[in-house]
Amino acid sequence: MTSSRTWPNNSPCSDKTVSRRPSLPIDALLDEIVVAIARSPNVVLEAAPGAGKTTRVPPALLPHVDGEILVLEPRRIAARLAARRVAYELHEEPGETVGYQVRFENVSGPRTRLRFLTEGVLTRRLLTDRELRGVSLVILDEFHERHLDTDLALALLRRLQQTTRPDLKLLVMSATLDTAPIAHFLGDAPVLRSEGRIFPxxxxxxxxxxxxxxxxxxxxxxxxxxxxxxxxxxxxxxxxxxxxxxxxxxxxxxxxxxxxxxxxxxxxxxxxxxxxxxxxxxxxxxxxxxxxxxxxxxxxxxxxxxxxxxxxxxxxxxxxxxxxxxxxxxxxxxxxxxxxxxxxxxxxxxxxxxxxxxxxxxxxxxxxxRADLSQLALALRVLGIAHMQQLEWLDHPPQVAMEAAAALLDRMGATGQQAAEIARYPLPPRLARVLVEGQHRKVPHNACVAVALLSTRSESSDLLRSVDHPPSEPRFQQQLAQLLRVSKAPRVAEHDDDALLQSLLAGFPDRVARMRSGKQLLLANGTSAELSSEPPQYEFLLALDAEDRKDKPLPLVRIFSRVEPEWLLDLFPDALRETKELAWHRTGERVEEVSALWYDQLVLSESRGVPTDREAAATLLADKALEAGIARFADAEAVDQLMARIEFAGLAAASLETVLRELCDDLRSFAELRNLTASSLLPLLEQRAGNRLNELAPAALRLQGGKQAKVHYERGKPPWISSRLQDFFGMAETPRIGPDHVPVVLHLLAPNMRAVQTTSDLAGFWERLYPAVRRELMRRYPRHKWPEDPR
Known part of the structure; x- marks a missing residue:
């Protein structure tokens, strides 16, 4: 080896072995790890951060196994850097003894026996190589992160051990792990610990x-x-x-x-x-x-x-x-x-x-x-595992989440051979479905562009516009090149926008939405969302990049594309249904019959007309009238007075709701009801109270001078009347009404119509208080007659 070799990226290093393999805490435990792996099919290793487990344990085990060692890393960057570090310490380039494989990138060769890979890569390998031929040991590194692919890989590897590959060995490594559950899950596997280097x-x-x-x-x-x-x-x-x-x-x-x-x-x-x-x-x-x-x-x-x-x-x-x-x-x-x-x-x-x-x-x-399980469900489906109970899980996937994932896959058509085709791509199921459909509709290149834009979260809101003018940023271009390579798509763009948009719809069938006012839209699941940009000119769209954020009142849609309702008829006829029901027209304040075509919880088209079921229309009208309040249709104070009057009389009052519902018969609008209640509501309530109402609770009392004084009734209070003091001259006693002959409360008014006294004992007022009141009134109103004895 020459001193020109670099690590990790154009930084010169000495060629001396000592500089390449500095002493690490895990080195003292390597022999014990080798012995444990030889004796037990499964081992758990807990090593503190900095102990060196990722780069030292896998190469130390390499001479002691016959086949390949796979090291699962939770992230692509970890797999790449770990492989390069181990290769560096072996004085090799990545791709010789040591390689790595992450999504869209495979750096390995015929001599590679130690391979660092992300967990999802292992899942896809198991789809085509279900026995992991040639693999002797799988190491699950940084297991504490517990990604979805981590648990799936563990369940599949454990199943493989217990069926066709009892010789396969597993090593679980972590820095911050509660080792007891995983050790028990692996058949009470031995647990080794390295404390790591202790620095202040x-x-x-x-x-x-x-x-x-x-x-x-x-x-x-x-x-x-x-x-x-x-x-x-x-x-x-x-x-x-x-x-x-x-x-x-x-x-x-x-x-x-x-x-x-x-x-x-x-x-x-x-x-x-x-x-x-x-x-x-x-x-x-x-x-x-x-x-x-x-x-x-x-x-x-x-x-x-x-x-x-x-x-x-x-x-x-x-x-x-x-x-x-x-x-x-x-x-x-x-x-x-x-x-x-x-x-x-x-x-x-x-x-x-x-x-x-x-x-x-x-x-x-x-x-x-806590996550979406559609990718896990797809892997199980392709592997022929019909029920998740067929696998042992460290933590069992929630039943509700698995059912939702299965329903989404069914909706996307991810069944049978098409499920295997979708699973072939190292992408989430939705995006892989877009690629598959894009090939079917003869727009494979533009489907790759669209998926690359979605994978890199393009900032452009209308995806079709971005497909026509893709960005030049390196991350997008790299993703596009990888997709074109893996899908074998041509590098020439097609010109069939509808075919591309229908391909997107195939991958996002549950994300159809309809624009409402402003930036708001209604999703097919019945919930509202909001666009992060200006709304498009079309009414129906796909919410392609949407998320529900705790810091936002509504889910936020960043990327969308156009949808034509007739596409839904062609692609998802089973998701459509027709309904005919009564609805309330809020602006017109009337009952209408609405015939609608629905896609999930989204109305695609509707028509409105006169209700054919008049009885149901009357019921809905009455419900809305009661919800709006009686004041919309009658003098609420007059109604309250009448109900209090009936109650004071001790009569059985008709329910206001019952009477209002009777009035709604054969009506369908507030306007019709308002015209009817103006003339009919109070008389109908009085009629229902019976003939004795006026006898027991008169609407007015005739005073001595012939004036009719309206009797006011309030629940929980005695009735009262109000009139000028002179109108009561000639009356010796307080009028009494009702079945219990309750004295009426008198509001005695001065000539200016302001109260000078309120009393329910008129005789006592004349006797005790009137003389003083008379003197004051004579002074203020000398032109009026104020007799000494008004009785």
Whole structure:
């Protein structure tokens, strides 16, 4: 070997073996691991961050097995870097003894016996090579992350062990793992532990701050730049937070001559390599939890932990994917902190109080318990596993989620041979279905462009416009080239927009939507959503990139495409249904009969007309009238007075609801009901009360001078009348009404119609109070007669 060999990306290294294989804590345990694997079919290894398990254990086992060793990594970047590091330490290039295989990339050769691969790659290999011929050992690295493919791989490997491959050995490795459950699952497998290298690690918990996250990060970076001589690794929830932090930290980086570098899964391999490559210049690496495990970034002495991660789940009420910024677990916090103490003393700045850490979950919830399971269901379907109970699971997939996944696959037509064709592509089932349909409709190139745009989350809202004018960014171009290669599609674009749009519909049959007002739309599952951009000119669309976010009131649709309703008739006739029902026309305030054609919970077309069922129309009209309130159709005060009057009389009152429903017979609008109630409601209520109503509770009382005074009735109060004081001259006693002869409360008014006295004892008023009232009234109203004895 020559000294020109580099690691990992154009950084010169010495050719000496000692520089290539520095001593690591796991080295002391390698012999014991070899013996354990020889004696037991399954072994669990717990090794602290920095112990070296990923790069030292697999090559140490290579001489002791006859066949190939597969090492499953949770992320592509981890598989690539681990393979390159092991090859480097073996003085080889990747693709010789050691290789790697991730989605769309296979670096291996005929001599490759140690292969690092992502978990999904193993699943697809099992679809075509169900016995893993030539493989002696499978290592599941960083098992604590518990991705969906992790659990699926474990279940399939365990089944393989117990059926046709009892010679297959499994090694589960992790840094922060509760080993008891997995050891029991693997038949009480032996558990080995490596404590790792112990370097001093100073952990500082910063107090709560209301400042935006990027400002908190900038403050911590400034603190690290003043005290640290090594690189700083910053953990943030996602790419958006990384971009904001990069902008905020830029002045600090220029002041201290630091290099700001992002690190997340959406970057190209070249950009990722740049972040993790050795450097003599101090770096500040702004990373998602992609840097939490498997990847050793030499020279990191400070970790800044936001305590947050963007967690992908599925919304239980919309069925849409949801991205929620959530607090990481205690195990994840330990894993992040361990990045600062791998090669020497380190400092950890946690942007949250210690009490906050103690209240967090001990471990992250496995993805199989919270994610969309359509890819898992597709793999089982292709493998001929009809029921998930046919496999042993470390955590059993939720029944409801599996049923939803199976229903989606059925809707997409992912059955039989087509399911196998969809599973052939290293893509989520929806996108793979688009490619398959694109080939069927003779638009394979444009289908690849559309899938590449969706995979890289193109910022353009209308996907068809982006297909016509694809971006030139390297990440998209790399994805497109990989898709064209794997699908063997021509590199010349087709010109059949409808065929492409129908191909998209085949992969997203449950995402049909209809525009409403503004940017709002209604999804086929019956829930509302909102466009992140201006609405299109067409009415029906596909919500291709949509997510339900906790920080948004409605699910957000970023990318969409046009849909014609007749396509739904052709592609999904079983999802269509016709209905005929009564509906309330809110603007016209009337009952109508609506005939509609539905796609799931979405109306494709409808017509409105006069109800044929008059009885049902009357019932709905009455319901709406009661909901609107009696004041819409009659004098509510007059109705209340009448009901109180009937109650005072002790008579059986007819239900207002019953009378209103009677009035609605053969009517269908508020206008008709309003005309009828204006003349009929009060008389009908009085009629139902009976002939004695006027006798027991008169509507008015005749006073001494002949004036009729209206009697006011209120529930829970005695009746009352109001009139000028002079109208009561000649009356010695208070009038009494009702079955109990209740005295009427008298409101005695001055000539200016203001009350001078309220009483239910007129005789007592004349005797005790009138003389004083008379003197005051004579002074104020001398032209009026005020007799000494008004009786």
């Amino acid at each position: 690690l100073a952990i500082e918990h910063l107090p709560y701050s209301p400042a935006p996250l990027e400002q908190q990060i900038a403050s911590a970076v400034d603190q690290a730049a003043r005290t640290s001589t090594g690189h700083t690794l910053v953990f943030l929830p996602g790419a958006a937070e990384i971009r904001r932090a990069n902008t905020t930290c830029d002045p600090i980086a220029r002041r201290f001559d630091l290099e700001l570098l992002p690190l997340h899964g959406d970057l190209t391999p070249v950009e990722q390599d740049r972040a993790v490559a050795p450097s003599t210049k101090r770096k500040v690496i702004l990373a998602t939890n992609v840097a939490e495990s498997s990847i050793t970034i030499d020279g990191v002495t400070t970790v800044i932990d936001s305590g947050l991660a963007r967690i992908a789940t599925v919304s239980p009420w919309t069925g849409l994917p949801t991205l929620e910024v959530a607090r990481i677990s205690q195990a994840s916090a330990r894993q992040r902190a361990g990045r600062a103490g791998r090669t020497g003393p380190g400092v950890v700045l946690r942007l949250y109080p210690e009490e906050d850490l103690r209240q967090r979950a001990a471990h992250d919830l496995p993805e199989i318990l």
